[in-house]
Amino acid sequence: MFQKKSSSLPKKKKNWFGIFVKISIVIGALYLLVLFPKATSTLDEIHEPLVREASPKRQEKVVLEDKDPISVLLLGVDERAGDRGRSDTMVVVAINPEKESTKMISIPRDTYTEIVGLNMSDKINHAYAFGGIEMSMDSAENLLDIPIDYVVQLNMEGFEDIVDALDGVKVENSFAFDDFAAGELTLNGKQALDYVRMRYNDPDGDFGRQNRQKQVIQSIMTKAVSAKTLFNYPKIFNALGNNVKTNMGFNEMIDVQNNYRDATNDLEQLYFEKGYGETIGGIWYYMMDKEELAEVQTVFKEQLEINP
Numbered sequence: 001m002f003q004k005k006s007s008s009l010p011k012k013k014k015n016w017f018g019i020f021v022k023i024s025i026v027i028g029a030l031y032l033l034v035l036f037p038k039a040t041s042t043l044d045e046i047h048e049p050l051v052r053e054a055s056p057k058r059q060e061k062v063v064l065e066d067k068d069p070i071s072v073l074l075l076g077v078d079e080r081a082g083d084r085g086r087s088d089t090m091v092v093v094a095i096n097p098e099k100e101s102t103k104m105i106s107i108p109r110d111t112y113t114e115i116v117g118l119n120m121s122d123k124i125n126h127a128y129a130f131g132g133i134e135m136s137m138d139s140a141e142n143l144l145d146i147p148i149d150y151v152v153q154l155n156m157e158g159f160e161d162i163v164d165a166l167d168g169v170k171v172e173n174s175f176a177f178d179d180f181a182a183g184e185l186t187l188n189g190k191q192a193l194d195y196v197r198m199r200y201n202d203p204d205g206d207f208g209r210q211n212r213q214k215q216v217i218q219s220i221m222t223k224a225v226s227a228k229t230l231f232n233y234p235k236i237f238n239a240l241g242n243n244v245k246t247n248m249g250f251n252e253m254i255d256v257q258n259n260y261r262d263a264t265n266d267l268e269q270l271y272f273e274k275g276y277g278e279t280i281g282g283i284w285y286y287m288m289d290k291e292e293l294a295e296v297q298t299v300f301k302e303q304l305e306i307n308p
Contacts, residue, residue, distance in 0.1 A: 048153075048245040050134055055147030062149050064255035069096040069304045073140050074217075075153040077128060087128040087136055088156055088197075089213065092144060094303040097263045103303045104217075105144075105270040105296060106210040112278070112285035113143045123285060133245070143288075145297045146304060150248050158243020160189030162220070165235040168192075169219035171212070177201050192216055207271055214269045221264050270296055 054061040062068040076089030090107040109125035116138035117131055127139040137148045154162075163169055168186045173195075176182045180195060187195055196216050202208035248256070274289035301307075 044250075045241045046244045046246055047249055048133070048247060049249075050137075050151075050247045052134070055137075055141060055149060057141060057145075057147035058149070064252055064259060067097040067259050069094065069098075070149045070256075070260070071095075071146060071300070071304060073137055073148045073151045075128065075133065075136055075151060076156045076159065077153055078156050087125045090124065090136070090140060091213065091217075092140060092146075092148070092300070094146075094300050095260050095263045096303050096305070097260045099303075100263050101266045101268065101303070102263050103268050103270060103300065104214065105272070105300075106213060107140065107143065108206055108272060108275070108286045110284065110286040111143070111272075111275075112280075112287055113139060115139055116142050133247075143293075144300060146300045146306065150252075151246060152248070153245040155243040156193065158239065160193050161239035161243060162236065163187070163189035163192045163216075165239040166220065166223045169216055169223065171195065171215040171219060174208075174211075175203075187216075207273060210271065211269070214267070218267055270299065272296070 062070050064070070072093045072095070074089070074091040074093065075087045076091075078088045088109065090109060092105055092107065094103045096102070107124060109123065111124045112121055113124050114120070115122050115124075115127050115130060115135065117135050124136075124139055124143065127135045131138075133151055133153055137151055141148045168188050169192055170184060170186050171192075173180050173182050173185050177198060178194070178201070180191075185191075185195075196209065196213045198212075199206050199209040204211070272288065272292060274292040275286050276289070278285055278287050
């Protein structure tokens with residue numbers, strides 16, 4: 001069976017009255033005068049509507065106000081001059097606010113699968129090069145047999161800007177490699193990008209890389225909702241505006257912030273690890289183990305409360 005590793009972030013007790021008395025005036029003025037205009041401008045810039053209104057695998061569109069479980073495709077893209085590039089990272093996240101849990105799986109970028117819309121099979125990370133965000137969503141949906149409700153595309157070079165805007169991220173490195181010592185580390189943007197990209201010197205290969213991606217994603221989420229980060233929002237908005245695209249609109253983001261935030265405290269990562277390599281026409285592909293893939297599909301359907 002596929003391997004599951006869970007990581008729970010401790011929930012902090014909040015003295016809401018004390019927070020209100022001490023900083024409500026400052027935060028309120030800052031938000032109204034500075035952050036809200038900048039936020040709406042940035043969100044307009046990063047919003048990229050899709051041709052489809054909802055996943056074809058959904059009978060009804062999700063209602064965020066009702067706390068319906070949702071899925072999000074995270075695309076880390078290497079863009080090149082004059083070239084759309086390929087998706088270096090494909091992570092699917094399923095968030096269930098009622099269960100207060102989030103499940104995440106990284107799809108190996110060399111996975112041999114159908115590229116939906118082209119009537120052919122290829123590496124799944126080529127879907128972005130062929131058809132952008134929508135073809136990537138369609139192909140990930142087809143592979144996992146679940147609806148993908150939202151997508152967030154991140155330019156991997158801009159990943160550095162976002163981490164720097166957060167004043168770095170903390171990770172727990174399991175072994176020393178390159179310039180990274182073992183133990184707890186605080187990484188700047190460039191270091192974080194190098195940290196998540198390394199895989200050839202990792203004894204766990206791409207699985208070790210996936211675990212480092214998870215650490216950085218968790219650290220970003222934790223810092224992004226902290227009170228201290230509030231005063232860095234102008235820098236964060238600038239970084240987002242230049243490097244992020246999503247089909248999630250402003251009101252949807254507000255609903256997610258209000259209704260889904262607690263679910264990210266319990267983040268469980270699943271792994272594809274029983275597949276095998278196969279060379280076809282001189283090109284190496286990762287072939288999914290069919291039984292393991294079916295098990296992962298079932299777990300995600302249960303998380304999204306979809307009948308198998």
